[in-house]
Amino acid sequence: MSGPEPAIAVADATKIYRRYVRQAHGTLKSALLSRRLSLRGEGGVVALDGVSFTVASGESIGVIGSNGSGKSTLLKLLANIVRPTRGSVAVRGRLAALLELGAGFHPEISGRENIGITGLLLGLTKKEIAARFDDVVRFAGVEEFLDAPVKTYSSGMAVRLGFAIAAHSDPDVLLVDEVLAVGDEAFAHRALEKFSEFERAGKTLVFVSHDLGLVAQRCRRAIWLDHGRLAADGVAGEVVARYRERVAAEEGDRRTAGAGEGGRIGSGVASIEVVRLLDRKGRPTARLRSGEAASVEMVVRAPEALSDFVFGVQIATVSGTIVFGTNTALEGLRAERLAGDARVVLEIPALDLAPGVYALDAAVHARDGAPYDYRRDVLRFEVTAERAGTGVWSPARRWSFSGGIRWKE
């Protein structure tokens, strides 16, 4: 998928962080006592698991994924800060890593001295540093503070200076980790301009960010890391879209978990003891497929016999939009007697909801609306579907075409 000589070639890269320090022997004494001076600790954290991809020279690639997905580890492997446990990582040409702007700064010495030392840390020679010095200072806008110790710099100034040094180190491959998050708007703008300059100059850019919009917009290609594995590699817009869907689904899980706290009002003349959502086989569930049969079951108790009662069910999105609601009065059922324990089931042959998380309210109340027991947000459930759509309704559907229309396989 890339040219004959890729700028970056990652083959089956696996990184397992050993955990010996916090395990068997944190101290030399315990290591000696246990006679295990070997540093091969048992177990470890798999930070990256068999990741392979190549990046062509001049390509900009975004790396996305949630925290702990292995993005930073990948960058450290690319930057040769850590070695892969298995597999190989090869980068051609001079590399500059913007992993933490101003990481090399010493607070007590001047900006001028820090430029010199950071340049050396980035692999520049003294001559190269001297040649770029003025450009760096101008880009960072620290002319007046050049001889003041860096500890007197504002955090914005330090970040700009750190970025300026790295950006002017003339790398062939630039690794950028979330650095735009730290600066102000103007800095972010200038940094992005600098990246564009890199691209025009045919440099390779690896861009790690939580700003999905930025990745989709800046990079033609993106890779998505999920728990250390390569979950997707392709056109940035599509990878970002798929990642967003996943995040939304996981967010859904979290929100279904937070149900039942919506409150409960009513006189208590009758009460709803249990509300359950059942799948088509009658098993309680919190997750349904769109279009499947479902039913809502309520266990109701009325200590004293009642002749005025209505059962109601309402489904809403978690943001509060009512999707559907009904009650026994609206359906034309006229109450005669409710006494003791009772079971109410509302069957829905096809739950044609769009994918998402929904909240369910259940109620028993008088015909005039006075609640006996109104349980808001008593349970939450998630609806999944193979095909996404917009809105809340996802009816059974079929497209048909005739005439001069053809679709790819």
Next chain:
Amino acid sequence: MTFLSPLRRTWAQRALVAALVRRELAARYRGGSLGVLWSFLTPLLLLLVFATVFRFVFAPRADVRPYALFLFGGVLVWGFVSAALSDAVETFRANGPLLRKTTVAPEVFPAAAVGARLVHLLLALPVLGAAIVVATVRGGVRPGAALLEFPIVLALLTLSVFGAALFVSALAVHFGDVRDVVANLLTVSFFVTPVLYPVEAVPERWRWLLRANPFASFFSGVHDTLFYFRPVSSSGWLWMAGTAAVALAVGAATFERLRDTLAEEA
């Protein structure tokens, strides 16, 4: 000879090591009105204390006169060894962010720790020179050409200390108590090394024990060149060169073995 690659890398990065040393010194003296003058004042004060204490409080050793001068050279050089190794133990902790976030070769940190302390020692040497001049004028010592052998002694000692610094700095990343082990070893070594006393003061049958101490030959060398002004014996040179070679080899090999894990653990 891949186990020697830490030495090769240090050499390749000597400009960075020099810059780190300068940074260390600049940062240390920044903000103080006396600045680099402290490097003279501290040893000068030490010398005055020695001269006073051994004149009025303790009886000086009769076999080495003037004892204050004898002490001064040894204590200055020991200060370098001790401070360099203590700094080396801490260096990866202190430079953790750099190590984790940049592609820098980790060897430069122990090298810079040793380098900075060496510069401190060099800055103190004029005070030692002045002390020798004063002692000469007062007829206590007669300096000779052997003084010129001191730089070679110091060079071999620095190489040995660098080897040891590679060793302890890498180990300290993995084992939290290396710091305490090193601190205690240094304390004990100070007394079992001929810093405060000449080798001749040790009874004949215990001398072998002194030889087993890798630092001993260097401090004999320091006393030979800076106090007795007699040429270092060839066995002395052999011991020093051998110690330097072994220290560099063991230090470099250990460092190379642990190198990949430093950025993960520091």
